[in-house]
Amino acid sequence: MLKVALALAATATGLVLLLSYKTPDPTARSAPPPAVAAPRQSASPGPTAATSSRTVTGSSAGTPFGPVQVRITLVNGKLTDVTTLQHPDDRRRSVEINDEALPILRSEALKAQSSRIDEVSGATWTSDAYIRSLQSALDKARGG
Amino acid sequence: VVRYVETVMGTTAGLTLPDETGDGRGPGLAAAVYRWLRRVDSVYSPFLPGSQISLLRDGGLRPADCDPDVRGVLALCEELRERTGGYFDAWAGGVLDPCGVVKGWSVETAGELLADRGVAAYSLNVGGDVRAAGRDWRIGITDPHRSGRVLTVVTGTDLAVATSGVTERGAHVLDPHTGRPATALAAVTLVGPSLTYADAYATAALAMGGPMGCQARRWLCDLPGYAGFAVTATGGVWWTPAFRAYAPDLPPPERAG
Numbered sequence: 001m002l003k004v005a006l007a008l009a010a011t012a013t014g015l016v017l018l019l020s021y022k023t024p025d026p027t028a029r030s031a032p033p034p035a036v037a038a039p040r041q042s043a044s045p046g047p048t049a050a051t052s053s054r055t056v057t058g059s060s061a062g063t064p065f066g067p068v069q070v071r072i073t074l075v076n077g078k079l080t081d082v083t084t085l086q087h088p089d090d091r092r093r094s095v096e097i098n099d100e101a102l103p104i105l106r107s108e109a110l111k112a113q114s115s116r117i118d119e120v121s122g123a124t125w126t127s128d129a130y131i132r133s134l135q136s137a138l139d140k141a142r143g144g
Numbered sequence: 145v146v147r148y149v150e151t152v153m154g155t156t157a158g159l160t161l162p163d164e165t166g167d168g169r170g171p172g173l174a175a176a177v178y179r180w181l182r183r184v185d186s187v188y189s190p191f192l193p194g195s196q197i198s199l200l201r202d203g204g205l206r207p208a209d210c211d212p213d214v215r216g217v218l219a220l221c222e223e224l225r226e227r228t229g230g231y232f233d234a235w236a237g238g239v240l241d242p243c244g245v246v247k248g249w250s251v252e253t254a255g256e257l258l259a260d261r262g263v264a265a266y267s268l269n270v271g272g273d274v275r276a277a278g279r280d281w282r283i284g285i286t287d288p289h290r291s292g293r294v295l296t297v298v299t300g301t302d303l304a305v306a307t308s309g310v311t312e313r314g315a316h317v318l319d320p321h322t323g324r325p326a327t328a329l330a331a332v333t334l335v336g337p338s339l340t341y342a343d344a345y346a347t348a349a350l351a352m353g354g355p356m357g358c359q360a361r362r363w364l365c366d367l368p369g370y371a372g373f374a375v376t377a378t379g380g381v382w383w384t385p386a387f388r389a390y391a392p393d394l395p396p397p398e399r400a401g
Contacts, residue, residue: 118160118267118276118281118282118283119158119160119267119269119274119276119281119282119283119284119305120269120272120283120284120286120294121269121272121273121274121283121284121285121286121298121305121306121307121333
């Protein structure tokens with residue numbers, strides 16, 4: 001099962017993003033989700049604080065049109081960027097689909113920068129693969 | 145604010161609960177919503193051999209022996225066929241496929257589930273079909289032709305937004321009167337109070353088509369309670385008069401296709 005829980009907390013410094021967790025069956029879970037990832041206490045580092053930046057590559061996720069793979073960048077534990085490494089482009093059909101899906105979902109992942117839109121109507125095959133690759137990157141970032 | 149995303153029904157389902165936290169009621173509410181959506185998938189998917197819809201289609205199950213809510217959805221399909229002049233037809237391809245309403249109906253029902261638990265504000269987006277309530281929501285309508293472009297933004301505090309389009313899964317909507325894929329419109333968005341009807345009407349309007357979607361446009365203009373926005377296969381855009389009330393950011397009227 002794939003699960004991404006993004007707990008968004010608007011603060012004076014912006015967004016705190018809790019990385020994802022996996023559970024075999026959320027219906028069997030009564031405890032609150034483990035808030036494991038982001039160093040919440042350091043959301044606003046002082047001017048002399050060291051900046052910790054890392055990138056994590058997600059696994060390649062399949063679609064009927066080819067694989068999708070993303071790389072995420074975390075600065076001080078916060079998701080700051082999502083880069084698409086692979087997307088299906090060997091057929092005109094899939095180019096059309098990706099032209100629409102990937103930039104939109106990129107902004108979905110970076111909701112702090114696109115807060116004027118809450119949801120997007122119009123979905124594609126690649127949206128699911130994008131979420132799967134993003135999920136795996138978030139899992140790796142948490143465990144690694 | 146807490147937001148959940150899971151893969152269900154072969155697509156992405158995102159739930160946003162503005163008044164909840166990941167430490168409070170949020171996880172339990174999300175679990176209830178996704179449990180419901182997974183149950184709908186297992187019962188209604190025409191792609192799962194053992195689903196009640198597959199058994200009905202293949203003659204292994206009589207309607208009288210289905211779950212009560214399945215009989216309710218079958219009755220709803222019949223009602224929608226009549227309301228749309230036959231353009232919403234769960235038997236369009238000759239085999240039972242109620243997908244054109246099940247997604248919208250299941251998301252609408254999930255919203256009722258949340259309301260029953262005292263949740264005033266939520267948005268649930270399953271593969272681009274959105275039900276949002278309880279605060280000011282802004283929902284982008286994407287351009288099926290151009291990279292990452294949001295054509296307009298629909299706003300409201302209690303609304304349903306459903307888009308049916310050929311970019312979702314190829315040209316998958318058939319004109320039930322000809323049996324051929326409908327190609328005049330690239331995407332149709334319906335906005336109104338219930339996602340059950342918005343979803344089915346979007347499917348019907350896409351199937352209606354006509355030159356530049358004129359047949360769909362005439363029908364949507366006369367449809368009470370729902371507003372329509374469409375992108376034609378050639379990149380034109382039109383909307384019904386009721387749509388402007390939902391979309392204050394609409395481009396100038398001369399852009400209408």
